[in-house]
Structure formats: C-alpha cells, structure tokens
Amino acid sequence: MSAAFSVPEAAPAVAWREVAVRYPYAANLAVGPVSLELRKGERLLLLGPSGCGKSTLLGTITGLVPATIPAEITGEIATLGVPAASRSPAEWSASVAQLFQDADQTLCGMTVGDEVAFALENRALPADEIATRVDRALAKAGVPESWRARRTAALSGGERQLVALAAALAQEAALFIADEPTAHLSPDAAARLHAVIGGEGETFLVVDHRLDGLIGTIDRVAVIGRNGALFAEGSPRDIFRARGEVLAAEGIWRPLAADLDRLLCGIGIVLERPPLVLSEIIDGLNRLSPADRTAAGTVIRHFLSDRIAGPTASTRPSCATLVHAACAPLFAKPVLHDISMEIGPGETVAILGRNGAGKSTLGATLAGLLRLKGGTRTGPAGGFAFQRPETQFTEGSVRAELESIVGKDAASIDAILSAWRLENVADQHPFELSQGQKRRLALATLTADTRWPFLVLDEPTAGLDAAASNEIASRIAKIAADGRAVMVITHDMDFALKTCSRGIVLDGGSIAADAPLIDLLRDGELLASAGLNAPELLLLVDWMEAVPC
Amino acid sequence: MLSMLHPLPKLIVCLVWLAASIAVFDPRFQAGIVVLSALAMIVIERRSPLLILALMIPFALFGFGFLTTATLFREESDFATRMAAETPFGSPAFSAGIVLFLRAIACGMVSAVFVLTTEPGRFIKALMANWHLSPRIGYALFSALHLVPDLASEAQQIRLARAMKRGRVPRRLPGPLETASLVVPLLAFAIRRANRAAIAMEARGLGTVSVRTIVGAPRLRPADASFTIVALALLAVLFILTSGVWRAW
Amino acid sequence: MLTTRGWTLREILIVAVLGAVFGILYLAWVQVWLIAQAIFGAVTMDVVMGFWFIVSIIAAAIIRKPGAALLSEVLAALVQVLLGSPAGLLLLVTGLVQGAGAEAVFAATRWKNYRLPVLMLAGVGAAIASFIYTWIRFDYGALAPGLLVTMFVLRCLSGAILGGFAGHFVVEALYKTGVLSGLKIDHERRLQRA
Numbered sequence: 007m008s009a010a011f012s013v014p015e016a017a018p019a020v021a022w023r024e025v026a027v028r029y030p031y032a033a034n035l036a037v038g039p040v041s042l043e044l045r046k047g048e049r050l051l052l053l054g055p056s057g058c059g060k061s062t063l064l065g066t067i068t069g070l071v072p073a074t075i076p077a078e079i080t081g082e083i084a085t086l087g088v089p090a091a092s093r094s095p096a097e098w099s100a101s102v103a104q105l106f107q108d109a110d111q112t113l114c115g116m117t118v119g120d121e122v123a124f125a126l127e128n129r130a131l132p133a134d135e136i137a138t139r140v141d142r143a144l145a146k147a148g149v150p151e152s153w154r155a156r157r158t159a160a161l162s163g164g165e166r167q168l169v170a171l172a173a174a175l176a177q178e179a180a181l182f183i184a185d186e187p188t189a190h191l192s193p194d195a196a197a198r199l200h201a202v203i204g205g206e207g208e209t210f211l212v213v214d215h216r217l218d219g220l221i222g223t224i225d226r227v228a229v230i231g232r233n234g235a236l237f238a239e240g241s242p243r244d245i246f247r248a249r250g251e252v253l254a255a256e257g258i259w260r261p262l263a264a265d266l267d268r269l270l271c272g273i274g275i276v277l278e279r280p281p282l283v284l285s286e287i288i289d290g291l292n293r294l295s296p297a298d299r300t301a302a303g304t305v306i307r308h309f310l311s312d313r314i315a316g317p318t319a320s321t322r323p324s325c326a327t328l329v330h331a332a333c334a335p336l337f338a339k340p341v342l343h344d345i346s347m348e349i350g351p352g353e354t355v356a357i358l359g360r361n362g363a364g365k366s367t368l369g370a371t372l373a374g375l376l377r378l379k380g381g382t383r384t385g386p387a388g389g390f391a392f393q394r395p396e397t398q399f400t401e402g403s404v405r406a407e408l409e410s411i412v413g414k415d416a417a418s419i420d421a422i423l424s425a426w427r428l429e430n431v432a433d434q435h436p437f438e439l440s441q442g443q444k445r446r447l448a449l450a451t452l453t454a455d456t457r458w459p460f461l462v463l464d465e466p467t468a469g470l471d472a473a474a475s476n477e478i479a480s481r482i483a484k485i486a487a488d489g490r491a492v493m494v495i496t497h498d499m500d501f502a503l504k505t506c507s508r509g510i511v512l513d514g515g516s517i518a519a520d521a522p523l524i525d526l527l528r529d530g531e532l533l534a535s536a537g538l539n540a541p542e543l544l545l546l547v548d549w550m551e552a553v554p555c
Numbered sequence: 556m557l558s559m560l561h562p563l564p565k566l567i568v569c570l571v572w573l574a575a576s577i578a579v580f581d582p583r584f585q586a587g588i589v590v591l592s593a594l595a596m597i598v599i600e601r602r603s604p605l606l607i608l609a610l611m612i613p614f615a616l617f618g619f620g621f622l623t624t625a626t627l628f629r630e631e632s633d634f635a636t637r638m639a640a641e642t643p644f645g646s647p648a649f650s651a652g653i654v655l656f657l658r659a660i661a662c663g664m665v666s667a668v669f670v671l672t673t674e675p676g677r678f679i680k681a682l683m684a685n686w687h688l689s690p691r692i693g694y695a696l697f698s699a700l701h702l703v704p705d706l707a708s709e710a711q712q713i714r715l716a717r718a719m720k721r722g723r724v725p726r727r728l729p730g731p732l733e734t735a736s737l738v739v740p741l742l743a744f745a746i747r748r749a750n751r752a753a754i755a756m757e758a759r760g761l762g763t764v765s766v767r768t769i770v771g772a773p774r775l776r777p778a779d780a781s782f783t784i785v786a787l788a789l790l791a792v793l794f795i796l797t798s799g800v801w802r803a804w
Numbered sequence: 805m806l807t808t809r810g811w812t813l814r815e816i817l818i819v820a821v822l823g824a825v826f827g828i829l830y831l832a833w834v835q836v837w838l839i840a841q842a843i844f845g846a847v848t849m850d851v852v853m854g855f856w857f858i859v860s861i862i863a864a865a866i867i868r869k870p871g872a873a874l875l876s877e878v879l880a881a882l883v884q885v886l887l888g889s890p891a892g893l894l895l896l897v898t899g900l901v902q903g904a905g906a907e908a909v910f911a912a913t914r915w916k917n918y919r920l921p922v923l924m925l926a927g928v929g930a931a932i933a934s935f936i937y938t939w940i941r942f943d944y945g946a947l948a949p950g951l952l953v954t955m956f957v958l959r960c961l962s963g964a965i966l967g968g969f970a971g972h973f974v975v976e977a978l979y980k981t982g983v984l985s986g987l988k989i990d991h992e993r994r995l996q997r998a
C-alpha cells in the first residue's frame with residue numbers, strides 16, 4: 007500500500023479550507039476556522055499562543071482527529087491532493103511522518119531498535135532495507151548505537167524525544183510534521199534537528215516555541231491567534247517586523263533579534279533587512295554612526311538588563327544540602343556519583359547539561375523525592391515540578407487542582423487562573439488540556455503553594471509561549487525575593503540567563519562546574535564538552551563590552 | 556543463556572513443567588521443581604541467589620494461606636483437600652497444605668523463569684511469526700505485558716505527587732488503605748497509556764492489514780532442541796525419583 | 805465511527821491493559837481470600853468470589869461491544885498464569901467460564917444496556933457459570949443440599965456486589981478521570997444527558 011498512491015503533482019502537500027475543530031461537547035472551537043496551504047518542498051512554521059489549536063490542526067492532516075481522537079470537524083482537508091479522510095491514519099503513515107508534541111504519543115514502549123523499525127515493518131518493506139533505513143535514521147537523529155536494546159520507558163525526557171525523532175525520520179516520508187520537536191532537547195541535539203529541517207527536498211511543517219536556531223531554516227510562517235483563527239502569514243522577516251506588536255500582544259514567541267529590532271525601530275534605527283539573528287543586528291550596529299550607536303547602546307543596555315538576572319547573595323543556613331550523594335532514577339542504578347552541593351535561601355540556580363546527564367535525577371533527589379543510594383541529604387523537602395507535567399495532576403478539573411492547594415477561596419483561584427490564562431479551561435479535565443496548558447497548570451499549582459522553602463522546576467519552559475514564560479520568570483524572581491530558593495532545570499539558555507544567577511553543569515555523572523551562570527556560559531571549552539551552547543544574547547553582551555558607547 | 560532461546564519452545568517446556576507440578580501432589584516433587592528452577596536462574600542466567608530468594612517471597616506469601624490452615628488449625632482447608640483429591644498422582648502421606656504451599660512456589664518459580672528470561676517484544680514477534688497472531692492483537696498483548704513492570708514505577712510517581720501536595724515525603728511502602736486508593740489512578744494511567752499507544756501505533760501504520768515484515772523474529776536453533784530435551788528429561792527423572800516408580804524395578 | 809461493531813485499536817489496547825492490571829489485582833485477591841478463609845472457614849470462597857468477575861464487567865461497561873467481557877476475563881487469567889498463579893493453566897478455563905457467564909447477560913440485552921442492575925446481573929451470571937463449573941470440577945453433588953444452597957446464594961450475592969456493584973463504582977471513578985472520553989460509554993452518557 008506504500009507507493010501505490012499517485013499524487014497530482016500540482017496539489018499542495020496539505021490544504022485546509024475553512025477547517026474548524028470542536029472536541030466533543032466542548033463549548034468553544036478548539037481551532038479555526040483556518041484556511042491554509044502547505045506547498046510541496048516548503049518549510050512552514052506554524053506559530054500561535056499555547057492552546058490556540060496548533061496540535062489539533064496537525065492531527066487533522068492524517069485524520070487522527072477525528073478517527074482516533076474524537077472531534078467534530080467542519081471544512082475540507084486535502085492531504086497530498088486527496089481528502090484526508092479517504093485513508094485511515096495507518097494508511098497515511100507511508101507518506102506522512104508525524105512527531106507528536108508528547109514523545110509518549112510517538113513511542114509505543116518497545117526497545118529503541120524496534121521502535122524505529124516499527125513503521126517500516128508495518129509497510130512490509132524488506133528486512134535489509136529496514137535495517138539500512140533504521141541505521142540512517144539513528145545516525146541522523148544522533149541516537150547512540152548503544153541504546154538499541156534499551157527500552158524507551160527507561161530513557162530520560164530528552165532521550166525519549168530523540169528516539170521519537172529517529173522513529174519519525176525512519177519513515178522517510180514525503181511530508182514531515184513536527185510538533186515542538188525541541189522542547190526537551192539539549193542545544194547540541196536541537197542543532198542536529200535544525201540541520202535535518204534545513205535539509206533539502208522534503209516538505210516540513212513545524213510547530214515550535216523555541217525559535218532561535220530554527221528560524222533561519224524556515225521559508226514561511228503562519229500565525230494562529232488566541233481565538234483559533236489564522237491572522238498572518240508570510241516570510242519570517244516580514245512577519246516579525248510588520249506584525250511584531252500583535253505577536254507580542256498575543257504572547258507569541260519572537261526571535262530575540264526581532265524583539266530588539268522592534269526597540270531599535272522605536273528610536274528610529276531601522277535596519278534595511280529585518281533581522282532574524284542577533285549577529286545580523288550587530289553587523290548593522292557596527293555600520294551606524296557613533297551618535298546612533300550611543301542611542302542604540304542605551305536601548306540595548308535596557309534590553310539586556312531585562313534578560314540577565316542580577317547576582318544574588320545567598321545567606322546561610324542553606325535550604326538543602328547534598329554531601330557525597332549518589333543519585334539514581336526511580337528503580338534504577340545510580341547515574342550521578344559523589345555529588346556535593348547546597349542551595350541557599352534567595353538563590354536561583356540553573357542546572358544545565360546534555361540530555362541524560364542526570365538533571366532530573368539530581369533535582370528530584372535534592373527535593374527529597376528520590377532516595378539516595380549513598381551519601382547524605384539534609385534539609386526539608388522541596389517542591390518539584392515534574393518534567394512530565396501530568397505526573398503532578400491528582401484531581402478531576404483544573405479548578406479542583408488549584409483548590410487542592412489554595413483552598414476554596416474563589417477570588418484567589420480566579421486570580422491564578424487569569425494570571426496563567428487558564429480561565430477558559432477551568433472546568434476541563436487536566437488531562438484534556440494542550441501541552442502548554444498542562445505545563446501552566448502544573449507551574450501554577452506549585453508556585454501558588456507557599457509552604458516550600460525551595461522549588462525545583464524541571465524544564466519549566468517546555469511547551470510555554472512567551473507570555474507564560476514571562477509569567478514564570480517573574481514568579482521565580484518573586485519567590486527568590488521572598489527568601490526562598492529556586493532551581494531551574496532547563497535547556498533554554500536564554501531563560502536560564504534571565505532567571506538564574508548561579509549555574510551548575512552536569513557532565514559525565516558528576517558536577518562539572520558550579521559557578522556564577524554568566525561565567526559558565528562564557529567558558530567555551532566547558533560548554534563544548536558538556537554539549538551546551540552559549541546563548542545568543544552573549545553576542546550582544548560582548549558587543550557592549552567591546553564597543554564603549 | 557535462557558534468554559537467547561526461542562520463546563515458543565521455552566513456553567511449551569514451561570507449560571509442561573507447570574502442568575506437571577499441578578498433576579503431581581507430592582512435596583518432594585514440588586521442592587525439586589523449585590530447586591531446579593532456582594538453579595537454572597543462578598547457574599545459567601547468573602542471577603544473584605539473593606534475588607531468587609526475594610522472588611520466592613511473594614509466591615511463598617501466596618502459598619502461606621494454605622500452610623496456615625494446615626498447621627495452625629490442624630485441619631486442611633476444604634479447598635486444599637479438594638485439590639488433593641483432584642490430582643492424579645497424589646500421595647496421601649503428606650499434608651495437603653504443605654504440598655500446596657510448595658506448589659505455589661514451584662509454579663511461581665517456573666513462571667518467573669519464563670517471564671524473567673523472555674523479552675516481551677521477542678515473545679510477541681515469535682507469536683506473530685510462528686503462530687500467525689494478528690499484529691493488532693499482538694501489539695495489544697505486548698503493551699499489556701510491558702505495563703506490568705511499569706505499574707510499579709507509576710504507582711511510586713503517583714505517591715510522590717500526592718506526598719508533595721501534602722508536603723511530606725511518602726512512606727517507603729504503602730499501607731493497605733493507600734494501596735486501595737491507588738487502584739483507580741493506576742487504572743486511569745493504564746487506560747491513558749492505551750490511548751496514547753493507540754495513537755502512536757496508528758500514526759506509524761499499524762492497521763488492519765496483516766501483511767508486515769517482522770524484523771528480528773527469533774529463529775529456531777539446535778540449542779532450542781537440546782534445551783527442550785534436557786528440560787523434559789530432568790522433569791521425568793524428578794518424577795521417577797520422587798514417585799517411587801523406580802522401586803518397582 | 806462510534807457505532808461500529810468492529811473494534812478500534814484503542815479499544816483492543818484498553819481491554820488488554822485492563823486485563824493486565826486486573827491480572828495483578830486478582831493475584832493479590834487470592835491472598836485476601838486465603839487469609840479470610842483461614843479465619844472464617846469453608847464458604848469464604850463463595851463470599852469473595854465476586855471480585856474475580858470484576859474486569860469483565862468493567863471492560864464491558866467501558867467498551868460496550870460484544871466480546872469485551874469474555875476477552876478481558878481471559879486476558880486477566882493469562883496474565884495471572886504468566887505471573888505464576890499456582891492454579892496454572894486451568895485458570896484459563898476458569899477465566900473463560902466466568903467471562904462467558906457475564907457476557908451472556910450482556911448478550912441478553914443485545915449489548916445495549918449497561919446500567920447498574922444489568923452490571924449486577926452480569927455479576928450473577930458469572931457467579932452461576934462459575935458455580936456450574938466448580939460443581940463439575942469439585943463434585944458438589946456430594947455436598948449437603950442446605951450447604952449447596954447457601955454457597956450458591958452467597959456466590960450470586962458476591963457476584964452482584966463485589967463484581968457488579970464494585971465494577972460500577974470503578975467505572976464511575978474512571979469516568980471522572982476523563983480517560984474514557986470518546987469511547988462508547990462517554991458517547992452514550994452525553995447523549996443521555998443532552
């Protein structure tokens with residue numbers, strides 16, 4: 007059934023005409039009405055605030071919505087020239103590879119090798135062809151050979167996402183759909199993914215909130231608003247300059263460069279070509295007159311001060327201490343050895359490291375959730391925001407989840423709901439939320455709880471849009487100002503820089519560095535050996551220091 | 556290594572052993588089965604003897620009920636006597652409770668040998684390749700088999716999440732009330748996992764068509780024949796030794 | 805799609821995982837039974853029996869298609885065998901018989917009615933089937949008629965309460981967790997409410 011489809015050459019890869027989706031018995035549309043085309047060979051980025059229906063829209067391409075995920079659909083969807091509903095989701099797998107937002111939706115719980123071969127087996131390809139394709143996909147995604155016999159359930163969050171990527175790549179389908187593929191990937195793995203998307207030939211449709219590094223490979227951007235309707239499309243450079251204000255108001259991510267460009271335009275410095283990366287802005291700045299450069303310098307200093315956390319002095323006694331600790335994931339052997347560290351009141355600490363370095367394990371151990379396999383831990387328990395937000399949910403609705411923390415006080419619940427933009431889904435079940443809404447709910451319950459002397463947030467920004475990311479950043483600052491401590495486990499270097507003053511780098515099963523964050527991020531050798539990248543923002547810091555203005 | 560064997564002959568051998576331990580009502584026979592399967596795990600599979608002992612605990616607990624009725628109350632539970640009457644090779648000289656106790660361990664150990672040395676993926680592949688199991692049913696079974704070990708870690712995660720809401724670290728082992736309160740969340744987890752697996756499998760082409768390649772399906776090798784012969788011979792020897800048939804010669 | 809007789813992959817998977825979870829719970833329940841029996845004596849088995857029918861009732865109430873009750877009960881038995889139940893392979897027959905008893909009741913409603921009384925009746929159905937089976941297996945004919953009647957009544961009650969009523973309770977609790985959304989149970993409930 008694989009190659010038998012003949013596809014009209016001129017037809018777009020996907021065409022939505024007036025498509026709207028409503029989940030069963032929901033009051034509001036989940037998305038739509040949307041009319042949009044994805045052309046053959048094009049790399050399209052779909053942007054929109056969290057909860058606007060991006061994942062739902064992607065689900066309609068192969069008919070998973072409504073065939074497996076029940077929903078009502080109006081409008082027409084044509085995939086590769088034929089109605090999406092004319093084939094079953096399983097039949098579409100020969101021509102459409104789909105990487106879901108939640109890696110557990112892409113993976114079936116087999117060993118890594120079986121998982122990657124699964125789609126090819128279902129297409130009844132010859133065994134030796136499957137073997138070569140699997141090898142190719144594993145190499146492309148950067149999955150080490152040694153993982154083949156490991157079960158996907160025993161991998162770290164990012165490792166799972168990487169295997170899911172390999173499984174989707176192995177399909178070698180004409181159309182590749184990726185829903186937030188980099189949310190849990192460390193910078194080096196994310197760069198590999200961006201290289202895949204930058205490759206020639208196939209048609210890509212990507213949804214992502216982390217744009218830096220991705221945006222250069224994109225041909226066209228389509229933007230869905232909070233109301234679920236499409237409101238802009240065009241080339242990335244045009245969209246971010248022309249619609250910057252609207253995007254900001256909708257809480258949608260923009261590249262750092264676009265953000266700064268907007269401020270510079272405000273003082274009359276308009277670069278000829280709308281920039282997508284900071285290096286383009288710096289090139290432009292270098293060509294400015296000294297007077298303009300001084301003006302720009304003022305703007306940039308302000309821009310930077312918003313995005314780099316100031317130093318905090320920790321006061322003793324510490325909140326929690328680990329001494330020569332051996333830390334192990336649940337029901338597994340230790341992955342971290344001889345860890346000694348402490349976290350003091352008012353501190354904000356970023357935990358950095360490549361996928362599988364042991365960050366989640368360290369965080370959960372420090373919070374007192376995992377038992378040590380050696381060494382000692384002292385101090386009270388801390389709050390922990392799990393990497394998979396669903397782990398946190400124990401109640402039947404969003405409101406009940408909050409009530410279990412704050413009590414039945416309607417006013418304070420409403421305040422929290424509106425701060426995290428959850429008011430429209432207050433009565434929905436936590437498991438029927440979009441990924442970003444789940445993350446917001448988990449963070450909302452944890453930060454509303456004032457009992458914790460310190461919090462550990464595991465990948466808090468995965469799945470968040472700009473608005474929610476700002477919200478959590480300001481909460482972190484507030485918690486630290488209250489004299490409590492926050493540990494942030496993240497792959498988002500810009501977020502780390504914005505919220506944390508101290509950094510800990512994990513590598514090779516132990517702490518490779520523990521120092522002020524900005525110093526760590528400037529240590530190129532350390533970053534390279536730990537699989538990290540310097541944040542783009544540092545280019546600007548360096549420029550400010552080199553060019554006195 | 557038992558885990559390298561083809562799962563299907565191994566399954567048949569284990570089933571024969573299970574059937575034998577149910578058919579023969581003799582504590583020496585049951586004890587022999589326990590010892591042999593423990594030895595197989597320790598010598599061939601190189602599992603630690605401690606682990607094997609730990610494995611026996613749940614099965615022993617399981618059989619304990621039979622034992623308590625037999626010894627504490629000085630009478631056999633009617634279930635035990637009925638079971639004794641039902642078996643063809645019974646020896647009335649022994650307390651039925653003790654036999655049932657050992658039989659619980661014996662059956663448990665034989666199953667443990669199979670389960671611990673068989674990777675569910677290989678097992679399902681063998682079933683699909685050799686016995687023409689439909690792929691949809693096959694992968695459903697596969698998910699069910701993988702769910703069993705994952706339930707423990709999920710239960711722990713739920714306990715951690717609850718403990719966090721209450722603001723203290725959970726106890727090491729859940730009490731009976733806490734265990735009961737975990738049933739519905741665990742069921743919900745299992746169903747949610749089934750929902751996700753359905754999406755994952757359909758999106759990657761597991762349809763109703765049953766023609767598919769099976770990569771890495773286990774193949775029969777000479778070792779499988781030797782294993783089958785040795786295992787059945789051992790069982791026969793054990794039966795002859797314990798049943799006293801040899802005295803007739 | 806919601807009204808098709810054929811099973812979707814999602815439904816097959818759900819029955820499979822239900823079988824797995826209840827396979828484990830059934831094994832644990834054997835322990836409860838044995839302890840209770842040590843204390844209360846002979847008829848305990850009939851009193852606790854109902855719980856071993858529960859998965860067929862839960863699966864049927866969720867999936868609402870022919871075969872759900874039977875399949876889930878057999879699967880639960882299979883998982884028990886794999887995990888090392890001392891009852892061994894005979895358990896598969898037991899599962900088959902009990903599942904068929906429950907299935908027969910649902911068949912009598914043409915797989916249309918899953919209200920509490922029907923679920924309790926399905927528990928009774930499974931109890932009757934299992935009673936016939938144990939009659940043959942353990943030669944109940946030899947027992948005193950009075951004891952037989954007590955055993956039969958107790959087992960039917962247990963099937964209705966520990967199987968049907970408790971099953972209903974679990975289904976309600978599961979429904980509240982939202983994981984059943986989009987399944988036939990959800991569809992029919994929402995239609996009822998509308």
Ligand SMILES: Nc1ncnc2c1ncn2[C@@H]1O[C@H](COP(=O)(O)OP(=O)(O)OP(=O)(O)O)[C@@H](O)[C@H]1O
Pocket residue numbers: 029030032036037054055056057058059060061062063107431434438439440441442443469
């Ligand atoms: N299974 C479901 N049942 C009911 N409502 C749902 C379900 N899944 C999502 N929704 C709702 O539909 C809307 C769109 O969800 P969707 O997951 O498509 O958003 P999204 O744009 O992908 O968001 P995010 O960026 O957070 O992933 C949300 O308001 C969400 O609460």
Ligand SMILES: Nc1ncnc2c1ncn2[C@@H]1O[C@H](COP(=O)(O)OP(=O)(O)OP(=O)(O)O)[C@@H](O)[C@H]1O
Pocket residue numbers: 159160161162163164165190192335336337338339341359360361362363364365366367368393
């Ligand atoms: N349940 C498990 N069983 C066995 N090994 C595990 C398990 N969970 C994680 N691991 C392993 O432990 C190591 C550390 O995992 P951890 O989740 O702490 O990584 P991480 O740094 O948080 O990675 P990521 O950035 O991908 O989330 C990894 O090598 C992972 O493969």
Ligand SMILES: [Mg+2]
Pocket residue numbers: 060061062107185440441442
């Ligand atoms: Mg989404």
Ligand SMILES: [Mg+2]
Pocket residue numbers: 162163164365366367393464
């Ligand atoms: Mg992690």
